[in-house]
Amino acid sequence: MTAVEIKNVKKVYGKGDAATVALKGVNFEANLGEVVLLMGPSGAGKSTLLTIIGALQSATSGTVKIDGQDITQLKEKDRSRLRLNKLGFVLQAYNLVPYLTVQEQFQLLDRVKKSGNLSQADLKGLLEDLGISGLVNKYPGELSGGQKQRAAIARAMYANPEILLADEPTASLDSARVEEVGQLFKKLAKDRQKAIILVTHDPRLEKYADHIYDMMDGQLTQRK
Amino acid sequence: MFLAIKEIKHEKMRYGLIVFMIFLISYMILATWGLAYGLARENTVALENWQAKSVVLNKNANLSMNSSILTKDDLKKIDLTDQDAVVGEIQVVLKKSGKTGINAQYMGVRKSEFAYKEQKLVSGRKATGKYEVTADESLKNKGYKLGDQVTLNGSSHKYKIVGFVQDAKINIEPIIYGSLANWKKLKNAMPTIAASGVISKRSRSVKGKNYKSYGIKQFIKKLPGYSAQNLTFELMIAFMFIISLMIVGVFLYILTIQKLPNYAVLRAQGIPAKTLVWATISQSLLLTVAGLAIALLAIWGTAAAMPSSAPMAFTGQIFASAIGGMLAMALIGGLIPVKTILKIDPVAAIGG
Numbered sequence: 001m002t003a004v005e006i007k008n009v010k011k012v013y014g015k016g017d018a019a020t021v022a023l024k025g026v027n028f029e030a031n032l033g034e035v036v037l038l039m040g041p042s043g044a045g046k047s048t049l050l051t052i053i054g055a056l057q058s059a060t061s062g063t064v065k066i067d068g069q070d071i072t073q074l075k076e077k078d079r080s081r082l083r084l085n086k087l088g089f090v091l092q093a094y095n096l097v098p099y100l101t102v103q104e105q106f107q108l109l110d111r112v113k114k115s116g117n118l119s120q121a122d123l124k125g126l127l128e129d130l131g132i133s134g135l136v137n138k139y140p141g142e143l144s145g146g147q148k149q150r151a152a153i154a155r156a157m158y159a160n161p162e163i164l165l166a167d168e169p170t171a172s173l174d175s176a177r178v179e180e181v182g183q184l185f186k187k188l189a190k191d192r193q194k195a196i197i198l199v200t201h202d203p204r205l206e207k208y209a210d211h212i213y214d215m216m217d218g219q220l221t222q223r224k
Numbered sequence: 225m226f227l228a229i230k231e232i233k234h235e236k237m238r239y240g241l242i243v244f245m246i247f248l249i250s251y252m253i254l255a256t257w258g259l260a261y262g263l264a265r266e267n268t269v270a271l272e273n274w275q276a277k278s279v280v281l282n283k284n285a286n287l288s289m290n291s292s293i294l295t296k297d298d299l300k301k302i303d304l305t306d307q308d309a310v311v312g313e314i315q316v317v318l319k320k321s322g323k324t325g326i327n328a329q330y331m332g333v334r335k336s337e338f339a340y341k342e343q344k345l346v347s348g349r350k351a352t353g354k355y356e357v358t359a360d361e362s363l364k365n366k367g368y369k370l371g372d373q374v375t376l377n378g379s380s381h382k383y384k385i386v387g388f389v390q391d392a393k394i395n396i397e398p399i400i401y402g403s404l405a406n407w408k409k410l411k412n413a414m415p416t417i418a419a420s421g422v423i424s425k426r427s428r429s430v431k432g433k434n435y436k437s438y439g440i441k442q443f444i445k446k447l448p449g450y451s452a453q454n455l456t457f458e459l460m461i462a463f464m465f466i467i468s469l470m471i472v473g474v475f476l477y478i479l480t481i482q483k484l485p486n487y488a489v490l491r492a493q494g495i496p497a498k499t500l501v502w503a504t505i506s507q508s509l510l511l512t513v514a515g516l517a518i519a520l521l522a523i524w525g526t527a528a529a530m531p532s533s534a535p536m537a538f539t540g541q542i543f544a545s546a547i548g549g550m551l552a553m554a555l556i557g558g559l560i561p562v563k564t565i566l567k568i569d570p571v572a573a574i575g576g
Contacts, residue, residue: 089493
């Protein structure tokens with residue numbers, strides 16, 4: 001089932017002579033149960049595409065559908081609700097609220113999203129899958145890079161989103177951890193039927209992807 | 225509130241220092257205000273104690289009790305009840321042998337009237353004999369004790385202090401209560417002179433050839449130096465209050481601005497802006513309430529420990545203004561960044 005569908009999306013920053021075209025008519029699709037990689041050099045437009053899929057900003061033209069809903073014309077309040085309910089984010093920096101323990105990161109979500117989050121039993125299972133069930137009372141500052149990344153994944157998954165967006169999720173991890181995270185994304189996509197979209201430079205993640213797209217100068221080509 | 229409390233608990237040192245700063249500012253405002261009011265009250269404490277609402281004075285005395293003279297005829301024309309007390313006031317230098325003189329206000333009173341009857345004795349007894357006086361308790365701190373024989377303005381007779389009374393100060397000087405007859409002697413008054421004025425617990429409106437009634441506020445305003453001193457203190461406190469509150473507001477604003485990167489991440493995750501706005505405002509209020517609570521406790525201890533020579537006094541209005549002002553600034557400090565929070569671009573959390 002198609003979770004994300006993007007047709008002929010263009011994104012232009014600025015106006016007139018100062019206009020910069022970040023995306024030049026991009027088409028993209030991601031299905032539930034799949035891991036999709038967006039690869040390419042810095043400045044190619046990967047993060048711009050991720051922010052458009054993530055309802056963080058609007059496309060200049062084209063259609064963006066999340067779970068069948070066209071989000072192109074949504075107001076910020078509705079896009080915020082969409083992010084809370086259907087999208088999960090795993091970001092490079094400031095990933096976790098530094099003054100909340102891992103457990104409290106989930107409690108914060110409970111306070112703003114009263115229903116639809118994972119049950120305590122499901123959360124326990126997720127934390128065990130991620131290997132961080134013993135770290136729930138730790139603050140982010142007390143976790144290693146890999147543990148932080150897995151805690152961020154757990155928090156993103158706790159809201160039970162259909163789509164998980166990750167920006168350079170392996171940027172600060174050693175090779176062993178990269179393999180772990182790759183396997184984990186694959187497992188989450190298959191077992192929990194999520195569409196997982198990873199923006200990455202890291203070729204070590206390619207083997208876990210169902211589809212790979214290459215972004216170059218604002219244009220997207222499907223490699224796999 | 226959840227985010228606000230969790231952050232404070234996690235960053236104990238940082239927020240502890242902010243609470244400490246708010247405590248210091250609140251304490252400084254309250255202490256200065258309390259000292260200013262304490263000093264101002266020294267001018268009027270006797271009038272408050274008498275619950276005076278008006279005075280009758282010689283109309284040419286420029287509202288000065290010391291300069292006022294009422295004759296026996298004047299007193300006959302002024303309808304007196306148990307709500308009124310005839311007094312004779314004169315500034316004196318009180319001295320006992322071996323001590324330097326002290327400026328004081330001699331207050332001649334009648335035994336049948338409230339100015340005598342309602343004296344709040346803290347030790348000794350009321351004056352009954354011809355040359356007996358009671359004095360404000362502040363004299364005890366200046367080396368005077370019950371039974372001391374003192375001269376007033378170098379008088380040939382010695383006056384015996386038989387009691388110390390509470391709240392007996394006017395125009396910052398201690399009151400010496402004695403008889404009206406002795407006031408006349410000290411004043412070298414003509415036989416027709418009866419008193420300086422009448423202090424009344426009621427709002428009177430009388431007017432005669434020589435005398436006139438005045439409201440107590442009007443009378444207090446005219447106490448020597450009172451208005452000038454109070455205006456100076458009021459302006460000083462107002463400037464300090466405004467500047468201190470602005471400092472608190474700016475601090476709380478900076479605190480919020482530092483959190484914007486975290487808030488961008490939370491906004492990216494779909495956390496509603498109102499949650500973040502409330503977290504900011506509630507945190508400002510929590511920190512201010514904590515600082516204020518400590519300051520109120522500290523000021524209570526300080527006021528109790530202050531020597532009588534530097535009195536500290538408060539009214540409900542002082543507390544309400546200080547607390548209200550601090551809370552208002554906390555609110556403003558928390559509200560100023562709201563626009564910034566609402567405009568946070570969640571894309572900033574991702575970059576790229």
